[in-house]
Amino acid sequence: MTPSSVGIKDVAAEAGVSVATVSRVLNGHPSVSPASRTRVLTAVEALGYRPNAVARSLRTDQTRTLGLVISDVLNPYFTELARSVEEAARALGYSVIIGNADERPELQDHHVRTLLDRRIDGLLVSPTDGGSPLMLDAVRAGTPLVFVDRWIPGVDVPVVRSDGRRAVRDLVAHLHGLGHRRLAIIAGPAATTTGSERVEAFREALREHGIALPDTYIGQGDFQADSGRRATERFLALPEPPEVVFAADNLMALGALDAIRAHGLRVPDDIGLAAFDDIPWFVHTDPPVTAIAQPTAELGRAAVQALIDRIEGRRPQSVTLPARLVVRRSCGENAPVRRSNP
Amino acid sequence: MTPSSVGIKDVAAEAGVSVATVSRVLNGHPSVSPASRTRVLTAVEALGYRPNAVARSLRTDQTRTLGLVISDVLNPYFTELARSVEEAARALGYSVIIGNADERPELQDHHVRTLLDRRIDGLLVSPTDGGSPLMLDAVRAGTPLVFVDRWIPGVDVPVVRSDGRRAVRDLVAHLHGLGHRRLAIIAGPAATTTGSERVEAFREALREHGIALPDTYIGQGDFQADSGRRATERFLALPEPPEVVFAADNLMALGALDAIRAHGLRVPDDIGLAAFDDIPWFVHTDPPVTAIAQPTAELGRAAVQALIDRIEGRRPQSVTLPARLVVRRSCGENAPVRRSNP
């Protein structure tokens, strides 16, 4: 008999008790005699019995599982978020199943559907688009849901995210102080909150310095490297290219670096670069990249907390954590343009 | 009534047929009259019915789910592997649940256990250690298992991996040609196959060139960044530090870069660096890193193919794909030491 084929009946037979008693000791129910408990535990050990989680879930109507749908596993930001989510969930006795949307709404829906079919206890999602009907239905149906990083406006669901507006303002002030005036952005999809928010914050910050953001200085990206490459190429082909390009995520910054390099240009001498999201590699790129860092691990923990609060009947809290500017050398920080020092 | 609470009975009532008939049309069973089919489909649509995967799994004894236990999600190599595995599995009608071992054997076992409890149909694992009894039991119990990247010797399970020996040889020849003689390695855990294999291949290749590999030139790492940092610091403190450090994975290479930078040293002028595993950032580091690239996506596809073959009763195949050397500039490639050219 293979281990995976031994069931609760086998344990009961081996221990000389009923399956009810076996179930009780397995679930730590108080009213079991010490003698029964010992015999059951011995039998479990001897048979190598492991409860069938599928059967248990069907019966109890809970899976102790959370779904996490992220926009892109290849993005180190989401990968770190996923790691922190899993860790926090595990500490609270939950497993997590990750679905990778690859920034594609239909793939996102595929995963949401699969997760719902599996009857996960709750869902954490960083939506790839502005409002999948499927997700809206899930909310209406009462599935515990929490948005993390990105969210869908108008849906009454807790949101755990970081606010980058202040950091974007700091970045623009920093660039302005360096003497830069022609500032461009590679934006994420307008259908995502982080996509539109970052452009808006950028535009607003520019305005504070009396700088306009012409359409030609807005590259439409999709948070993936290729789009950063293409947008940068368009910038470089402009009669008057920008002095600095701000990529709204780290992958598009990678694409920008690729394009700049392909044109035989150098950062920051020929063009400056800054990125939203900080990753360990930015310290070692040529040059080190000035970036906006999110408190990613904390975000993951807070999201799990909110979701489990919701699942277990407590009132979940929305959480907004600040992002912060990390100055390095990709915007010409070494050689200030306005003052000529030794 | 919330969507998630509508069951097959509700659909049957709505359509005016039995649950058996509903089940048949849902499963594409041939013997259902067109009229019944239409009414069932209409009812499903009207009610927004979705089958409960938990109940179905309990009944059919299959979950159409694969488990994937990887050593470290924060490692871009595994992240790419995971992505390709999920993609290939999805194409074949399977879901995948990822477990992240973080290079910790006990965490690996936690995930294997959880996955087994969930009755996944098969398991893909890149073992963090040399032989978890749990995994051995699973194999004995008949759980379909395939090793990917790393494997456990002596266990009769298909292995899908890439062979880096040839590429390591190429790397050593390349370094030798550049005039380097003092070559060090930051190895992975000896308990992992890739950990020991890469040192062995390195040692052997050095021997072919008449070079020894002293113990002081072997840094014991664990495939994570911190260990790369520490090993590199030890190298730098040596009376005669190595001319080139070869990190057995990309994360330890990152750690090495951190340490070198912290000492105010430059790559490759002060010390050279090469890495196993290639990642997009290596093109943009300062300097671009010479690395050994694995055919990661293909590995993932082959692993899924092997596992599903095994699950569906076909004979699974072990697969070994070659890795290849990608020369960049982190080992002094710009300024050959032996010949002085213009």
Add this chain to the structure above:
DNA sequence: CTGAAAGCGCTTACAG
């Protein structure tokens, strides 16, 4: 082509 019924492996009132 269709339905009644058994059963997948558990948990949990209910009665003792």
Add this chain to the structure above:
DNA sequence: CTGAAAGCGCTTACAG
């Protein structure tokens, strides 16, 4: 403290 029994939502021989 314990066991017999019902039932979670499906699928699938079996009989018609």
